[in-house]
Amino acid sequence: MKRSLVLLAGALALAAPAAAHHGWGSYDAARPVTVTGPITTSKYENPHATITVKGADKTWTVTLAPTSRMMTRGALAQLVAVGKTVSAYGYPSTVEKDEMRAERITVDGKTVEMR
Amino acid sequence: MTEDAPAIFQALEASNFAATIRQSVWLYPFANVGHIVALVCFAGAIAVMDLRLIGALAATAPAKVIGRARRVVIVALCALAATGFLLFSAEASHVIMNPVFLTKMSLVAAGIVNVTIYEFGAKRAVMALPPGAAMPQVARVAGFVSLGIWIVVAGLGRTIAYF
Numbered sequence: 001m002k003r004s005l006v007l008l009a010g011a012l013a014l015a016a017p018a019a020a021h022h023g024w025g026s027y028d029a030a031r032p033v034t035v036t037g038p039i040t041t042s043k044y045e046n047p048h049a050t051i052t053v054k055g056a057d058k059t060w061t062v063t064l065a066p067t068s069r070m071m072t073r074g075a076l077a078q079l080v081a082v083g084k085t086v087s088a089y090g091y092p093s094t095v096e097k098d099e100m101r102a103e104r105i106t107v108d109g110k111t112v113e114m115r
Numbered sequence: 116m117t118e119d120a121p122a123i124f125q126a127l128e129a130s131n132f133a134a135t136i137r138q139s140v141w142l143y144p145f146a147n148v149g150h151i152v153a154l155v156c157f158a159g160a161i162a163v164m165d166l167r168l169i170g171a172l173a174a175t176a177p178a179k180v181i182g183r184a185r186r187v188v189i190v191a192l193c194a195l196a197a198t199g200f201l202l203f204s205a206e207a208s209h210v211i212m213n214p215v216f217l218t219k220m221s222l223v224a225a226g227i228v229n230v231t232i233y234e235f236g237a238k239r240a241v242m243a244l245p246p247g248a249a250m251p252q253v254a255r256v257a258g259f260v261s262l263g264i265w266i267v268v269a270g271l272g273r274t275i276a277y278f
C-alpha cells in the first residue's frame with residue numbers, strides 16, 4: 001500500500017509539468033520572448049496557423065492558434081498576411097530550433113490572445 | 116514540413132489533398148471530432164466482445180453477443196481509419212516521426228494480429244458454446260490482450276499532440 005502510494009506520487013510528479021502546459025509542454029514558459037518584425041510567410045491552416053517573422057536577431061517560426069479560434073477572436077487571414085508587422089509574445093520551443101508558440105500577437109494595434 | 120521524414124510522407128503532406136484538409140475551416144475539426152466519436156463506438160463495442168471472451172455477460176450465448184458487437188467494431192474501425200488518415204495526412208511528415216504515433220501504430224498492428232489469431236484459432240469453438248459455458252483459455256487470453264491493447268492505443272492517440 002505504502003509502496004503503491006509512493007509510485008503514484010512519483011507518477012503524478014512526472015505528469016504534472018506536462019499537464020500544467022496542456023499542449024504547451026514542449027515550449028519553455030520560463031523563457032518568454034517577444035519577436036517583432038515583418039511577416040515573411042503565413043500559413044492560415046489547421047491544426048495551427050503558422051507565420052515566420054523576421055526578428056531583430058533571426059527569423060522565427062511562430063505557431064499561432066487553430067484557425068477557427070483565431071477567426072472567433074477577429075484574427076482573420078489578412079491580419080497575419082505576409083508584409084504585416086507583428087509583435088508576438090510567446091515561448092521558445094524546446095524541440096524545434098527557432099520556433100516559438102505565441103501566447104498573444106499584436107498587429108495594427110490590435111492584440112489577440114492565442115491560448 | 117520535416118525533411119527527415121521519408122519522401123512519401125513529405126509528398127503526402129505536400130499534396131493538394133492534405134492542403135485541402137489544412138485550409139478548410141471545418142474539415143480538420145470534423146476529422147478530429149469524428150475520430151473521437153468513432154473511438155467511443157469502437158471502445159464500447161470491443162469491450163463487450165473482450166469481456167464476453169473473458170467470461171463476463173455469460174448469460175447470453177457468445178455467438179449472439181460477439182456477433183452483434185463485431186459489426187459495430189468493424190464499422191467503427193473503418194471510421195477510425197478514415198478520419199485518422201485525414202488527421203495524419205495534414206501533418207504527415209511530422210506525425211510519422213512522432214515516437215508516440217509509431218508506438219500507437221505498432222500496438223494497432225498488434226491488436227489486429229491478436230484478433231486474427233483469435234478468429235482463426237478459437238472463434239469456431241467459442242461461437243458454438245452455449246450460454247454459461249466456460250471460455251477456452253485461448254479466448255480468455257485474446258480478450259485480456261485486446262482490452263489492454265486498445266486502452267493503451269486510445270491513451271497514446273490522445274498523447275500524440277503533446278510530443
